[in-house]
Amino acid sequence: MSASVKKNRFTNPYISPLRYPGGKRKLIPLIADLISRSQPVPLFVEPFAGGASVSIGLLEAGCVENIALSDKDFLVASFWKTVFSARATELAEMVLSAEITLDNWKMIKRAQPSTEIEAAFNCIFLNRTSFSGILNDQAGPIGGQKQQSEYTIDCRFNREKLASRILELSELQERVVFVECQDYAQTFDQVRQTAFCQDRLDQVLWYFDPPFFEKADKLYRHTFNDTGHLLFRQLLRHIEGHWILSYDDVPQARHYYSGDPGFARVNLSYNARIDSNERLSSSEIVVSDIIAELRRRQGQGCIPAMGEVLSLKGFQETISDNALSERCSERAV
Template sequence: MFETNRKRSTQKVVNVASVPQRSPFRYPGGKTWLIPVVRKWLKQSSDNSKTLIEPFAGGGIVSVTAAFEKLAGSIVMVELDPEVAAVWEVIINGDHDWLADKIYSFDLTSENANKILEKKSKSIQEQAFSTILKNRIFHGGIITKGSGLIKNGENGKGIKSRWYPKTLHDRIKGIGYVKEKMRFITGDAFEELKKFKNQKDAYSFIDPPYKAAGKRLYTHFDINHDALFALASQLKGKFMLTYDDTEEIRTLALKHNLDFRTIPMKTTHHIQKNELIISDNFDWWN
């Protein structure tokens, strides 16, 4: 057992602008800021044939970065939310060119956006486009029920404030060049993670909905965190769990005899806070 007050961060706050922006999502709780640390974690083994699994894929920045930077031989992304999953289904398993071109050619007005969003029955491609649209024109990128359109936005640009069709087009096209090593599964994180439980060359990056903010940010926020810690402790391969730094999460780590470190980050409102990194080992940390 270890002391909770002994594990201090030796990391600095990451300048997100220094990290390549690869994901098409502006994702609440996204981990772009953590990429320098994730690189170290993935490089603890020089064998780049390893399998990376991201069971709570969300914006997918870890999987996409690993594909671009050849940090894993195969990559498995899992997402349960049907709206988010539709995007990755189209990009990874389907016709990414269609989505990229649809975004680039779309004439964004409130009227045109509402036509897309209000359509009841959507194909998987239409759902993917609708999700990207919501993610870009809703407050904070939050696509759950209760969120709504940006009104004023940056410099009074309204719903066009975060709509960068050329950038989104290029990001999706870029993923198309590396997706041959990627696989996407619409499914339950627990069930898919269990399939890798005995795989020693598997690296599991586990970024679940956080206890405090999950209800506000995500549709599928209500998970069994105790069961997730128990499952992580059974993994034969490498794993990294990320969480908000709360007494409850520290207690769960202690309960399952899992080591952790604190790491500083800045929120979208430029408030500095600590998060927790929980891992099977920290030989790679410094």
């Protein structure tokens, strides 16, 4: 196993330099296990990249060979474009020398960056100094406008760790097929046209984490309305390759997807417990054609049916992060 895989931990809080609302870091072991029980993944595509924790965690662990990212938010897309480019060192130096003050926060909040490097820096600055990492215009600074809280505006901005992580991730750039600022439909088209994917579109694995159904307008700069959620569901039915979808567990999402044979509810409080009998305190919906196929081929026992429970906490005690990494790496060889 490579050194990067050995040191990988899916629970590492710095998998992504970005603190992203609705981030799915806790789902990585579950997704890694699904991959290990399916086919090798030459390309893992995340069209709603956000913090990109899932893509990065799987790539570093050797669970997938390459990744492709896109996001409609110019700040987010610019950040990942820069991280996986020759300008990553420049961005890391900007992070190291950043002055974290309320005045700078206000100035950057108002800014309209015209270059990708400027947008990349503004992204990580605002993400690390705003409440819950929210980039939406409504989000205020950590500690409030009067900075009277015990948590001040710089409490989440560890310059050294962030700069180091940016440089570490930049070393993976040869395994990043593309990063684009675009919507999911444009990403579908780009993957189809990418020479890398010719003759193996059926091996591509898509991971979708669309904007929430509820309160999305308070969290993100680009969201779906009801029509947008419906159009996405319709397009999902025609996708080439395998796919995994995660959504906030709300009645609308269950209405759309509970009839799918790959539907499951995941309790994030337990780092993923599937349970459909009760309203979970911190829950997520996961739907995947891989889950549906495993249930069909291996029976309901391999992935619990509705009403049964899969405790990923217990699962992680049995199959450690390193063991999953080894299994994924073996599949990639």
